Amino acid sequence: MNNQTLILIQCADAVGLVSNIAHVIAKHQLNIVTMREFVDEVNQKFFLRVVCSGVPQEMDELTQELQQALPTGAAVTINPAQQKKLVVLVTKEHHCLADILVRYYFQTLNATVEAVIGNYDTLQDFTEKFAIPYHYISHEGKTKEQFEAELAAQVSAYSPDYIVLAKFMRILSPTFVAQFEGKLINIHHSFLPAFIGANPYRQAHTRGVKIIGATAHFVTNDLDEGPIIVQRTKSINHSQDVPQLVTAGKEIEKAVLSHAIHLLTEDRVMLQGNKTIVFE
Amino acid sequence: MNNQTLILIQCADAVGLVSNIAHVIAKHQLNIVTMREFVDEVNQKFFLRVVCSGVPQEMDELTQELQQALPTGAAVTINPAQQKKLVVLVTKEHHCLADILVRYYFQTLNATVEAVIGNYDTLQDFTEKFAIPYHYISHEGKTKEQFEAELAAQVSAYSPDYIVLAKFMRILSPTFVAQFEGKLINIHHSFLPAFIGANPYRQAHTRGVKIIGATAHFVTNDLDEGPIIVQRTKSINHSQDVPQLVTAGKEIEKAVLSHAIHLLTEDRVMLQGNKTIVFE
Amino acid sequence: MNNQTLILIQCADAVGLVSNIAHVIAKHQLNIVTMREFVDEVNQKFFLRVVCSGVPQEMDELTQELQQALPTGAAVTINPAQQKKLVVLVTKEHHCLADILVRYYFQTLNATVEAVIGNYDTLQDFTEKFAIPYHYISHEGKTKEQFEAELAAQVSAYSPDYIVLAKFMRILSPTFVAQFEGKLINIHHSFLPAFIGANPYRQAHTRGVKIIGATAHFVTNDLDEGPIIVQRTKSINHSQDVPQLVTAGKEIEKAVLSHAIHLLTEDRVMLQGNKTIVFE
Amino acid sequence: MNNQTLILIQCADAVGLVSNIAHVIAKHQLNIVTMREFVDEVNQKFFLRVVCSGVPQEMDELTQELQQALPTGAAVTINPAQQKKLVVLVTKEHHCLADILVRYYFQTLNATVEAVIGNYDTLQDFTEKFAIPYHYISHEGKTKEQFEAELAAQVSAYSPDYIVLAKFMRILSPTFVAQFEGKLINIHHSFLPAFIGANPYRQAHTRGVKIIGATAHFVTNDLDEGPIIVQRTKSINHSQDVPQLVTAGKEIEKAVLSHAIHLLTEDRVMLQGNKTIVFE
Structure with missing residues (x-):
């Protein structure tokens, strides 16, 4: 540019x-x-x-x-900032984070990863290989308020343009969401609005659907109801059990989240009510 | 074979x-x-x-x-019957019916279309071009029971292997469904379980999803909840209004329904509870 | 509009x-x-x-x-003509023609089918069901010049905006092509530039590819080398023999050709050298 | 297992x-x-x-x-070896290598990466983050024979089940190929047989195709002609220049190569002449 x-x-x-x-x-x-x-x-x-x-x-x-x-x-x-600043929130699953960090390391992310914050330390070693600060903030033994206050403080310290929930498995309170309005990006592991909530692959298996999918969306206070940025699906069949759906789904999840980040870093996404305009 | x-x-x-x-x-x-x-x-x-x-x-x-x-x-x-007998139920939309009739006419359907039954006469002329009986059974001025009794009688007259709801826009009662258990195939114009019920394209537009889709499924007494046979999706964007989604969706609907019919006529679909095993 | x-x-x-x-x-x-x-x-x-x-x-x-x-x-x-005039050329295969005629009949083609011309009479009955003139111009017992002169005369009688080669299996001479420059649209049954020429599905089977495809393109004097308008592919596997590839391919062929016609009728295609600009 | x-x-x-x-x-x-x-x-x-x-x-x-x-x-x-041993050959491009190393690190590869060998040192630092030996064997100032002899010696030292050419940009001689028959897997950056040889994205841009793709295949002595394992394509449009095609293509390349490795490590690929049987 x-x-x-x-x-x-x-x-x-x-x-x-x-x-x-x-x-x-x-x-x-x-x-x-x-x-x-x-x-x-x-x-x-x-x-x-x-x-x-x-x-x-x-x-x-x-x-x-x-x-x-x-x-x-x-x-x-x-000319909005060309290098967006990202903070990435994770739990234990690595696939989305690794995809982001590899792109950052090889300078194809068009953004900087300021820090990774995890409610487990599972991904700390991996993150630190890339010389990126990893903050381990456990939710255990804390009230939701305490946990989110710590989280918000650590996030705010980096003044990020976007906070990427890369398989961050804690539901955030309206207070937290309000504090970072328009900056929270989540990857949900289903083709929303199907299978809202927990265990979408199990729900998909139980229902016997023939597709699975993933959705990158802005986070609002309605769980899994925020404006959708990117969605993709993949065909499956009866022979795939829940762990196989999870494995297959991870490939879509990371591709969808990466594409959403790409669109955001190039300022191709605009918001109108609960919908996005995406100039691909 | x-x-x-x-x-x-x-x-x-x-x-x-x-x-x-x-x-x-x-x-x-x-x-x-x-x-x-x-x-x-x-x-x-x-x-x-x-x-x-x-x-x-x-x-x-x-x-x-x-x-x-x-x-x-x-x-x-x-060696189940190699030429399945189909009766097709329609309302006003032609795209699925036309796809089926063209395949039948050119002998690529691997099934016979015994008759078409419509609750409007919109598609009568088209159907009769192919020398297939068209029965116009209006629902107007009749109770649901009366309408369905006429429908059931006409369907039964052909002893079909499958009754294909090719955009038949009346909800069928449990009584009717029970009478043709395991033989009723519907095409739903969304990627179920998303957007169950009426106007799925409008629902999709309102929600701002980035994919639309279609689902061919067996009909049971739970509306849009029967065993799924085939599903496909297609990417869309913010610029497409509801009529454009409808138009784009029709291409998926007819492809999905045709593929489901193909699988059924080759005895590739088995039922287990509310799910299908499909040997493609 | x-x-x-x-x-x-x-x-x-x-x-x-x-x-x-x-x-x-x-x-x-x-x-x-x-x-x-x-x-x-x-x-x-x-x-x-x-x-x-x-x-x-x-x-x-x-x-x-x-x-x-x-x-x-x-x-x-x-404001170029909103209803383009089409003449469709066919040989024996029905799938692309039927797709076009059904759309025309139900007024979703955004164009008129002025006539169908076939070098066999195989598709005459079907075409005439839709009250469209069918001209049977056999190539047999004629020189290429004679055949093409007859063809050109018949095509010209309709002053079409586009001449759609809907699985027309005769190679046209430079003289013919020059006469209708920029108006000839062909559907080729491979993902060009792979498998140029005859029997692309056989070529694909022999090579052991894992995808098949189709290409809609303008016809120029370089066989299968004209500007590409639309291409799509589909995954296949080792178990599919040549007839199965042909059957699977027909679904792509008709979808690709219909989409190309849709783009042309809405004036979304521009030419630059041997390439197209397509404003979808 | x-x-x-x-x-x-x-x-x-x-x-x-x-x-x-x-x-x-x-x-x-x-x-x-x-x-x-x-x-x-x-x-x-x-x-x-x-x-x-x-x-x-x-x-x-x-x-x-x-x-x-x-x-x-x-x-x-x-019961063939459940953990295949891989040696990965690279030049300068990181995307396929990174995808493989991340999977290996998080134990989702179902194989071990014994070593990475590069004809540049570009990817050494990255590889060594994962505690995997990196052998830098430059081709410069050496005859092809010398270079390949060094390469073969280093590869052989690990007795790999498969040698993965993860964007290794040197053409290997028949002598080298013969030495590792049936073990060399390459990722080619086009939907073969289209655009054989160098610069397929440039060739694709020049030809004006509407799809790009990638092919994972066994290497034989016919350049880009070996048995194909996996192929995928992606739609593109006129507005994408060569660098954009390259960027878009990398996503397909790494997905295709990873899927091919997955199939090989699960012993799902068999060879028959110049074709593969793939039991997905």
Whole structure:
């Protein structure tokens, strides 16, 4: 993204928005490389992601002129942080974490992993191989409030852009969620809204479905009900028992979570109510 | 399947079953071409589908000897009807019906379409192009009992092996379902168990999922809860409105239903409780 | 697309194109609903597809002003024919043809099937069920020149927008192809460039691949080398013989060809050299 | 696989093979859990993979009796090594190696990684994090013979079951290949037979295909022509340039190679001429 300008706009829909925006962009000598827009006609909302070649000489004026060209209350973001800061929360399962750390180590993550926090120490050795701080914060012998207070303090210490729940198996309270609104990303091991809650692979086996899947979503206070970012499924058959479904599912889980992180780090995801707009 | 023998077995699991069965088969000069078996370890059930080259000289003896070689209560089927008889129930949507009729017309269905029954006459002209009887049985102005009694009578007149609900949009009563137990196949327009009930595409749009899907299943008295035969999904994005989801979904629906019919006509589906064993 | 305006632009790339275009569009009181653009940086070419709500009062002025706002030689198309006219060429296989005719009959094709032309009469009865003219032009006992002259005359009589080779198994000469440049669409039964030429499923079986596929492409004078519009694949395994691959492949072929037709009828495909830009 | 017996058989086809085999198995008090067989009718070959519960008391007798029950020349393998030994060859790209090492570290590989050998030292640090020997054997300043002699010596020192070319970018000579016949597994970054040779993603971009893919295959002396084990593809579009195809392709490459290793370590792959039988 060197020598490029990324502009994100979210506002009420109106006639002539693209023209107004393109006019301001051209005035600042930027050339539109790709423009993706979406109009939510039900809610009368306009969403735009523009990549321009060139860098504006006068950033403040560009911002001001865009604001003036748009309806009141428009959210305009120009060149958001290109390297997002992540904190990863884990329990015992390694597959999503390992996928993230390997990408970080080889500089294909487009983000920094500031720290990993686990409620077990299972993944500490692995994490530390990559010279990343691992904080072991056990939930045992603590109230939920105590545990979450410790967790929140440790997370906050890193001021992350996103907190990735990479198979973190504790349900977070509304208080915790509220504190990190819009920043919590979870991987759920089913094709939501099917099999909400615990043991989705067991639920899937009991129901006799012919597909399994995974869902990356923002965390809100409705369990497994937050805005969905990425979902994928995989065909299964009657011969696969629950452990085999779990094993097969892990491949989808890590692919789905990695793809969601990729989309977030490139600022391709916007929120509208309980849904996402994803400019792939 | 000319000059071949198909043997289906479903029984309690026990040691040496394959050996016992293979011995009887060899004794009758049949050569095993493909053998697929499954052991449901939880329920201690054994399922087998064997295709042999050759035709037994003494069919009764083969059946008897297989029964003797198996635990009491074993279900043994040899050479079930190769051309299943289907009756198709429709409402107004054509896509699944057309797919079935085209396959029937060009003799790639491996089944006969005995008749089509619709609670509207929308699809009558199309059906009759293929010289297939179309029975228009309106539900209007009738009690559910009356409507279903007419429907059941018409269906029964054809003694079908399977009754295919090809987007038949009336919920059938337990009485009706009981009358055709194990023969009713439905296509549901979602990846069950997500979005049970009406308007699954609208539900999917409201929830903001990133996949849609379809499910072919046996009909039982629990709405949309019967044993699943085939499921597939397809990726979607935020820009697709409900009508676009419906259009995209129809492609999956017809593919899923056709595949389920294909599996049934080749006797590749066995039932165990609320689940299917599918020997693809 | 009622009360909407579709604008297609293809021209040399330059700074400010989107702004210029959006300015003209806004001036004519049209509101941009979706805008998709692509810059081919290697060839310095700009491609745009814009859907606007509203209909321009002065179409000629809109066209002129767009031309003036763009580099010399720009191709500007406003509201191309919404109902494309198709002529379908077939040999003996029905699956692609049937898929097209069913969509046409139920008005989901977004195009008209003007006629079907076959070098056998195998599919005549089926076609005529849908009240579509079928022209049986045998290639037997004729030189290639004679056969193609007859074919060309019959095709030309319908002035089609596209000529769909729906499993038409004769190789067309450069003379024929030149006559209908950019209008000939073929479905090839492999994932090109693998298995060019005859019997791709046999080639696939011999090579022992684990996928089969199909390719819809424009026909040029290089056999199976024209610009690709749509491709899909499907997993297979060692147990499938050539007839089974053919059967499995037909499902992909018809889906791929239908999707390509859908893209073309909505003017979502642009050509750049031997490649396509597809605004899905 | 504790307390289980795996039997692999490859022989000329004959009448009654399954019965003969099942009889011997039952005689040794083993119970068949899953049996997968395939008859290559063209080459008259029979392939079988049986998993039994139980462990034979007299292994030698079981082997002998199976041999006697089968045509001359039958290959019978009982309980092949459950932990295959792998040596991994790399150049500079990390994605396949990292995927393998992570699985090994967390004991989900079902194999041991004995060593990694690279013709660059790029991946040495990463490998050594996992306490796995890394041998840096540069090809520079050496003849192909010298380089391969060093490589072969180092590989042989570990007596591996399989040598995994995890994006090893040197073409191996017939001499080297002959030395490790049937043990060399390569990941090729295209959906073979498309785009054989160098730079398949560039070739794919130039051709304008709408899918990319990867192929895991045994290495023979015909470049990229060895028996295929696993293939997968992924849809792409016109907007993706070569580096983006490379990035997208890496995800498929590592998934395909991992799946091939999984199949090999579970003895699910058999060879027949230039093709594989894969009992998934």
